[in-house]
Amino acid sequence: MTKKLDQVKDESKKLESRLSKLQALLIKFYKTYFGSEDYKNTGVDKDKAIKEENRTEPVNEIEVYDGSDTIRGGWLYRLFHRNDFYIKRYKIENNEKVYLD
Helix, strand or coil: CHHHHHHHHHHHHHHHHHHHHHHHHHHHHHHHHHCCHHHCCCCCCCCCCCCCCCCCCCCCCCCCCCEEEEECCCHHHHHHHCCCCEEEEEEEECCEEEECC
16 A cells, blocks of 8 residues: 555656646746746836937838728639639729729
8 A cells, every 4th residue: 555655656746847847848938939027018118218310311202002902813813712812902093993013
């Protein structure tokens, strides 16, 4: 009876050590990929913002579209993509849609 009890105790110790190793591995994984608690943003930043003066870089214009349509493709597109739709962006000029893609 005592032999079985000792075996059960040994097995439980092995399982506890295995569990603690897995927990340590999980904590290490979390800190590696999601950062440690030291770097969490608490909403209070001690650094002050720096105002940028005399900014003389040229401004890049971007084209803003008015909307997008989901369009079912031609027969070749449907052959490979069965139920998929693709999105075409458009701009409205003179009350007509002009597709950008």
